[in-house]
Amino acid sequence: MKLNYLIKKVTNAIITLFFVLIINYFLFRVMPGDPLAMMLRDPKASPESAEKLKQLFGLGEPWYIQFGLYIKQLSQGDLGMSFLFKQPVVEIIAIKIVPTLLLVGVATIVSLIGGIFLGILAAKNRGKKIDVLSLSFSLLSYSMPTFWIGVLLVAFLSVHLTLFPTSGMTTSGMVFASSIDATVDVARHLFLPALSLSLVLLGQYVLIMRNSLMDELTEDYVQTAKAKGFSEKYIIRKHAIPNAMLPMVTVISINLGFMIAGAIEIETVFSWPGIGRLMYEALLNRDYPLLQGIFLIISTCVILANLIADVLYGYLDPRING
Amino acid sequence: MKNRLSYLIIVSIALFMCFLPLANNNVDAASNPSNTLRVGWTSEPDSLSPFISNRVSTFELHLLFYDSLVTFDNDLKPVGRLAESWKVSDDNLTWTFNLQKDVKWHDGEPFTSQDVKYSYETFLEANMGMYSDFLKGITSIETPDDLTVVIKTEKPKANMLYVTAPILPKHIWEEVKSDELETWPNEKPIGTGAFKFVEWKKGEFVKLEANKEYFGGAPKVGELIFPLYANNDTMVQSLKIAEIDAAININSNQVKLLESEKDFKVLSNPTNAFTNLGINTWEDKASKGNPLLLNNDIKHAMSYAIDKQKIIDVAFSGQGKPGSTIVPSFLTDWHNELSDEKNRSYNPDKAKATLDEAGFTDRDGDGVREDKDGKPLEFRLYLRSNSPEEVKAGQILHVLLKDVGINTNVETIDDGVLGDRIYDNGDYDLFIWGWSTDIDPTTILSIVSTDQIGNLSETYYSNPKYDELLAEQEVTVDFKERQKIVYEMQNILAEDLPYIILMEENAMQAVRTDKWKGWTPVQGAFFMAANNFNYLNIEPIEETLSVSATTESSEKSTNSWLIWGGIAVLIIIVAIAVRARKRNGIDSFDNM
Numbered sequence: 050m051k052l053n054y055l056i057k058k059v060t061n062a063i064i065t066l067f068f069v070l071i072i073n074y075f076l077f078r079v080m081p082g083d084p085l086a087m088m089l090r091d092p093k094a095s096p097e098s099a100e101k102l103k104q105l106f107g108l109g110e111p112w113y114i115q116f117g118l119y120i121k122q123l124s125q126g127d128l129g130m131s132f133l134f135k136q137p138v139v140e141i142i143a144i145k146i147v148p149t150l151l152l153v154g155v156a157t158i159v160s161l162i163g164g165i166f167l168g169i170l171a172a173k174n175r176g177k178k179i180d181v182l183s184l185s186f187s188l189l190s191y192s193m194p195t196f197w198i199g200v201l202l203v204a205f206l207s208v209h210l211t212l213f214p215t216s217g218m219t220t221s222g223m224v225f226a227s228s229i230d231a232t233v234d235v236a237r238h239l240f241l242p243a244l245s246l247s248l249v250l251l252g253q254y255v256l257i258m259r260n261s262l263m264d265e266l267t268e269d270y271v272q273t274a275k276a277k278g279f280s281e282k283y284i285i286r287k288h289a290i291p292n293a294m295l296p297m298v299t300v301i302s303i304n305l306g307f308m309i310a311g312a313i314e315i316e317t318v319f320s321w322p323g324i325g326r327l328m329y330e331a332l333l334n335r336d337y338p339l340l341q342g343i344f345l346i347i348s349t350c351v352i353l354a355n356l357i358a359d360v361l362y363g364y365l366d367p368r369i370n371g
Numbered sequence: 372m373k374n375r376l377s378y379l380i381i382v383s384i385a386l387f388m389c390f391l392p393l394a395n396n397n398v399d400a401a402s403n404p405s406n407t408l409r410v411g412w413t414s415e416p417d418s419l420s421p422f423i424s425n426r427v428s429t430f431e432l433h434l435l436f437y438d439s440l441v442t443f444d445n446d447l448k449p450v451g452r453l454a455e456s457w458k459v460s461d462d463n464l465t466w467t468f469n470l471q472k473d474v475k476w477h478d479g480e481p482f483t484s485q486d487v488k489y490s491y492e493t494f495l496e497a498n499m500g501m502y503s504d505f506l507k508g509i510t511s512i513e514t515p516d517d518l519t520v521v522i523k524t525e526k527p528k529a530n531m532l533y534v535t536a537p538i539l540p541k542h543i544w545e546e547v548k549s550d551e552l553e554t555w556p557n558e559k560p561i562g563t564g565a566f567k568f569v570e571w572k573k574g575e576f577v578k579l580e581a582n583k584e585y586f587g588g589a590p591k592v593g594e595l596i597f598p599l600y601a602n603n604d605t606m607v608q609s610l611k612i613a614e615i616d617a618a619i620n621i622n623s624n625q626v627k628l629l630e631s632e633k634d635f636k637v638l639s640n641p642t643n644a645f646t647n648l649g650i651n652t653w654e655d656k657a658s659k660g661n662p663l664l665l666n667n668d669i670k671h672a673m674s675y676a677i678d679k680q681k682i683i684d685v686a687f688s689g690q691g692k693p694g695s696t697i698v699p700s701f702l703t704d705w706h707n708e709l710s711d712e713k714n715r716s717y718n719p720d721k722a723k724a725t726l727d728e729a730g731f732t733d734r735d736g737d738g739v740r741e742d743k744d745g746k747p748l749e750f751r752l753y754l755r756s757n758s759p760e761e762v763k764a765g766q767i768l769h770v771l772l773k774d775v776g777i778n779t780n781v782e783t784i785d786d787g788v789l790g791d792r793i794y795d796n797g798d799y800d801l802f803i804w805g806w807s808t809d810i811d812p813t814t815i816l817s818i819v820s821t822d823q824i825g826n827l828s829e830t831y832y833s834n835p836k837y838d839e840l841l842a843e844q845e846v847t848v849d850f851k852e853r854q855k856i857v858y859e860m861q862n863i864l865a866e867d868l869p870y871i872i873l874m875e876e877n878a879m880q881a882v883r884t885d886k887w888k889g890w891t892p893v894q895g896a897f898f899m900a901a902n903n904f905n906y907l908n909i910e911p912i913e914e915t916l917s918v919s920a921t922t923e924s925s926e927k928s929t930n931s932w933l934i935w936g937g938i939a940v941l942i943i944i945v946a947i948a949v950r951a952r953k954r955n956g957i958d959s960f961d962n963m
Contacts, residue, residue, distance in 0.1 A: 134417055136554070216605045222598075317601045320600045322573070
C-alpha cells in the first residue's frame with residue numbers, strides 16, 4: 050500500500066474532523082432553549098448565583114470570543130465544564146464511555162461472527178431450507194425495534210425464568226470475593242443487553258455476507274477453480290470469502306461509528322451506565338458543553354472508523370491503488 | 372479466512388455463556404450483610420455538594436449522611452436534631468441553640484458549635500445551591516462555647532426552625548477556597564448523619580452504610596443502596612423479583628399492578644408538588660400576552676369551567692388530588708382550605724353565567740364568545756412535550772373551555788422553548804407545568820411576588836398588597852399570626868388567579884413487606900419525605916434474615932470453576948478439531 054494513499058486518507062479525515070468541530074459548536078448555539086434559564090428555574094436561585102454561573106461558563110460574551118475560547122480549550126484537551134454536573138466534561142465522558150464500548154464491542158463481535166457464519170451457510174446452500182430459514186430469521190431480527198427485543202428478553206429470561214439480572218452493569222453495591230467473581234458478575238449483566246444489540250445487527254451482516262458471497266460464487270474464476278479439481282469447501286474458503294468480505298468491511302465500519310450512539314435504546318432498557326443515556330440526560334438539561342463533547346467524540350469515532358475502513362480496503366483489495 | 376477456527380470459538384463461547392446463569396452470585400458474606408436495603412430510583416444526584424446540587428435525590432441523601440440543627444417530625448412540626456433545645460429572645464431577634472453532646476463526625480472528629488457557625492456563614496456568603504436562601508436575614512452567629520450557638524437576625528425570622536441546611540464539617544470544608552465552591556464535588560461527604568457515605572458509582576448506584584455510633588440511635592439497616600434505573604418498568608420488574616426492596620417513583624399503571632399483589636405495600640398520596648395552569652397576568656405594555664387575561668371575570672369563568680377530577684382521572688390515571696390554593700394541602704399547617712365557592716370549583720353553568728354578566732357573549736355564532744369590541748376569547752395554550760400526562764391534560768382543558776365558549780390554540784412544545792417564550796416578554800397566554808414546594812411556605816408564595824418578575828415569576832403577577840403580606844409573614848414568628856397572613860395571601864391569589872392549580876401530585880412508591888417491617892408513611896410517603904424516619908426505623912424480619920445468612924455462608928466456592936471449565940472445554944474441542952484435520956490431508960491449519 051503506497052504511502053501517498055495513506056497520507057491522502059488521513060488528511061481527508063482531519064479536514065472532515067475540523068468541519069465537524071465547527072458545525073458541532075454552532076449547532077448548539079442556534080438551538081432554542083436558553084441553558085441558563087433552565088438551570089435557574091428554581092425558587093432558591095438568586096440573581097447573584099445567576100451572575101456567577103454566567104461567568105463560569107462564559108455565557109453572555111459575543112459568539113466569536115466564546116468560539117475562540119472553545120478552540121483554545123480543545124487544544125489543551127479540555128472539553129469544558131458541564132452545566133449540569135459542574136465537573137469537567139472529559140472526566141464525565143471517560144467514565145461513561147467504557148461501559149458503552151464494552152457493550153458495543155461484545156455485540157459487534159458476536160453479531161459479526163454469527164452474521165458471517167450464517168451468511169456463508171446461507172450462500173453455500175442457496176435455495177435450500179437452511180437458506181430460507183436464515184434469511185427469514187435475519188429479516189425478522191433486523192426489522193425488530195432494538196428496545197422491543199430488549200424488553201422481551203428481560204421479561205422472559207430475567208423475570209420469568211430469573212436466569213439473568215434485569216439491569217445494570219454490576220450487582221449494586223456488592224463487594225466480591227475476587228476479581229474473577231467481579232468479572233463474572235459483569236458478564237452476567239452483559240449477556241442480555243449484548244444479545245439484544247447483536248440480534249438486531251446480525252440480520253444486516255447475514256444479508257450482506259450472503260449476497261456478497263453469492264455474487265462471488267457466480268464469477269468465472271470459481272468455475273475455473275472447480276475445473277482444476279479443488280473441493281468446493283476449499284474454493285469458498287480460500288478464494289470466494291476473502292473477496293466477499295470487502296463489502297462487509299464497509300458495513301462494519303459504518304456500523305461501528307454509529308453504534309456508540311445507537312446503543313442508547315439498549316442502555317435505557319437495561320439501565321446500562323453508558324454514553325447513550327448520558328447524551329439523553331444532557332439533552333434534557335440543555336447541557337451544551339457535555340452534549341458538544343459527546344457529539345465530538347462520536348463524530349471522531351465515525352471518522353476514525355471510516356479511516357480504518359479506507360486503510361483496510363487499501364490493504365485487502367489489490368485493485369485499489371494502494 | 373479462519374472459518375473453522377471461528378466456528379470453534381463461537382461454540383465454546385456459546386457454551387460458556389450458557390453456563391453463566393449457574394454462576395453463584397457469590398458474595399463475601401462478611402462484607403455484604405444480609406440486612407442490606409435496596410431502594411431503586413430513576414433519577415440520581417447531579418452532585419453531592421450542597422452548594423451545587425438542585426435535585427431531590429441529593430436532598431434525600433443529605434437527610435441520610437448529614438444532619439441539620441432542626442428537623443421535622445412525622446406531623447411536620449419542627450423537632451431538634453443536632454440542636455437539643457433552643458430558645459428565642461422576647462424581641463424574636465436572638466436565637467440560642469443548645470447542641471447535642473458527644474456527637475462525632477464520620478471521620479471521628481468531634482462535632483462542635485464551630486461547625487455550625489462555619490456552615491451557616493459559608494452558605495450565606497456563597498449564596499448558591501438549594502439551602503442558602505433559607506438563611507436569609509441572619510446577621511451574626513456566635514459560639515460562646517462548644518455546645519452553644521447564638522444566632523442574631525435583622526428582623527424576626529419566621530422560618531428559623533424550617534432551615535434544612537446540613538451542618539458541614541469545618542475541618543474539611545475550610546480547605547475549599549470560596550471560588551472553588553462552585554465546582555468542588557464533595558465526592559466523599561463526611562457528616563454526622565445516621566448513615567455513612569461509602570460509594571457513588573455514577574449512573575449505577577449510591578451506597579451508604581449504617582453509622583453505628585449515631586447519636587440518635589444506630590439504624591437497623593446495615594447497608595443502604597440506591598440502584599439507578601433508566602426506566603421505571605424495569606425497576607418495577609426488579610422489585611417484583613426481589614432484586615430491590617423498594618421503588619421510589621413508580622407510575623400510575625404500576626400502582627394498580629402492585630396493589631393487588633401480596634408482599635407489597637403501595638402508596639399513592641398527595642405531596643408538596645402540584646401541576647398548574649399558568650396565566651399571563653402581566654400588566655405592562657411590553658407583555659406579548661392577551662390583555663383580556665387581565666380581566667378577573669374571565670379567569671373566574673375558567674376556574675368554574677375546569678373539571679379537575681376529570682383531568683386527573685383521564686390524564687393522570689386518577690393518581691392525584693384536585694388542586695386548590697398555591698400552598699398544597701400537604702402542608703397542613705399552612706394550607707387554607709377554601710370553600711368550594713371560594714375555590715370556584717367545577718360549575719360550567721356558573722362559568723357561562725359569569726361570562727354573560729361580564730358582557731362576553733357569542734355575537735357571531737361561531738361558538739366562541741367575544742367582548743363588546745368583537746375580540747374573541749381565544750388564547751394560546753402551551754403544553755410541554757416531555758410530559759405526555761400534561762399534554763393529555765391540556766387537550767381535556769381545551770374541550771372543557773370550549774364548552775363554555777372560550778377557545779384555546781393548543782401547541783405542544785419543548786420545555787426549553789416554553790421557558791424561552793415565557794421569559795421573553797411573556798410571549799404566551801396560558802401554559803401547563805408544575806412546581807414543588809418546601810415545608811416552609813415562603814418559598815412557593817414568593818414565586819408570584821413582584822420581586823420575582825424577570826427571575827422566577829412566569830405569570831408576571833404583581834400585587835403590592837400581596838408583596839406586603841409576603842414580607843410580613845417572613846418576620847412573624849408567632850405561628851397563629853403567621854398562619855393568618857399566609858391564609859390571607861391564598862385568598863388574594865384565589866381572587867386574582869395567576870395560577871389555577873389543577874392537581875396536587877401524588878408520590879407513588881412501593882415497598883416489599885416480606886423482608887422488612889415497620890414501614891410508616893410520613894405524611895403519605897415512605898421516601899422523599901420531610902424526614903428520614905423510615906430509613907432509621909425499619910427492621911429486618913428475623914426469619915428471612917437468618918435464612919439468607921446461612922445460605923450465603925455455605926456458598927464459599929468461587930466462580931473460578933466456570934473459567935477453568937470453559938477453558939477445558941475449549942481445549943478439548945480444539946484438540947478434537949486438530950485431530951480431525953490431520954486425518955483430512957490437504958486442509959490443514961497451514962493453508963489458512
